[in-house]
Amino acid sequence: MRSGQPPPPLAFITGASSGIGQALALRYRQAGWRVALIARRKEAMQAWTLAQGWSPDCFRIYAADVSAPDEVIAAAQACLAEQGLPDVVIANAGISIGMDTAEHSDLDVMSRTLATNNIGMAATFHPFVAPMRQRGSGRLVGIASVAAVRGLPGHGAYCASKAGVVSYCESLRGELRGSGVKVLTIAPGFIDTPLTRGNRYPMPFLMSAPAFANQAFRAIQAGRSYCVIPWQMGVVAKLMRALPNAMFDRLMHGRGRKAREGEV
Template identity: 45%
Template sequence: MKVFITGASSGIGEALAIEYAKRHNNKNTIIGLIARRSEHLQNLKLKLEKSHQVKCEIYPLDVRDDAALALAASDFMLLHGTPDVVIACAGVSRGTLTDHKEDIAAFQAVMDINVMGLVHTFQPFIAAMKQAGQGRLVGIASVAGIRGLPGAGAYSASKAAAITYLESLRVEMAASNITVTTIAPGYIRSAMTAVNDYKMPFLMDADIAATKFINTIERKRRFVVIPWQMGWLARFMRFIPPFLWDFAMKKAPHKKRLDWDWL
């Protein structure tokens, strides 16, 4: 099993790497770990290699850098061949308001990381997967992409774009026997959600989410909302008329505008 995961230094990405290592606990398992924080990646590599006998390659980089991702992909494939699964998990969330000029940079960063990061992650592997006649591409979207949430214009827009992009990619890859899976999580316990000071329904621990994500990937599902309770809520959200949605969201809590410095 060969897996390439972006956003692997924390949260869902880290949990996915750990779960893959647990499931494929042998020296034939290769996991590519990609994130900006080199120290975190190094610690995760040591942990996985010591506890689960897997081999890890680490690539400290920013998914906004398509050249760096292409080099990482090339190095990984040169060393280990075409990965079986590529998971684009890197993502950021920050409260944004259009009437604040200083939020323009945040809008740009969220879109670049959450949308273009998917493209930068997948593109270097597609030719090799086509040649191999198989492969799995996985994009992590969000329930927030189903309807626009107040105070989260950048995040909701980026995840809506991710869902639509992944749908287009899925159709494009079908003839090449490359599956594309879109996973839209609800609230997952992580640094990203820790800053929220409002109630988060159906909050799920990252390790439990990782188990469900990988089950979804192995079943080659097309689009899945996790947890299932949030899936039913998402179905309901799709069909709420705009005037009712506007009324319901008037007093909805907003994500904090200044969570941390990641730009």
């Protein structure tokens, strides 16, 4: 970057140490953006960025557990101080663990899932809302899931959390209407990541993480308020939503369930 020129745009990405988050970080760097990478495993992130051969002035790594609001807020404040106000903030960090409501220990699973997938998203956006509104521009991106459309047996915590993401982002979008700040919801279908590789059921239209990141990047650049990737899963989601409850329940009966914590 030559002196006197504005810096490249900046993307702030949580859950950047693997899967979708890592693929998004790569896609934004390929487009010439600077990136702020938030992950619990800072050492692993440092090794990965070193392997990419990135110039130190194009990225920063901030260690934070997104389920702890004060940690992700501190990471955001460090980003503001060191790199400036991001152009895009992607709340991607999330967990997915099967649950059985009859098991007392799984109430903690639900609590942790909501803390990461919902409270963590709000905490990620929180430090940037006021300065983006003051600047009159910015994009806040929530990563939801097609699992938000219907409740899947054994997947209550994750489905509930992702339905919450959709509604939360919709609420925030309304609050920021007219401010210049856009709120976007990206709903992945089945993406080949460590989060999905242990699934014990069919995953139609399975997509690679780089292919997902490429489509998500284009959707965010276009300012789409809601986007399902891949599009085929959007069609499946609409069909599932339209099914009468009795038919949906029969269809889901006997379906493989997400592994509970400690299960293989």
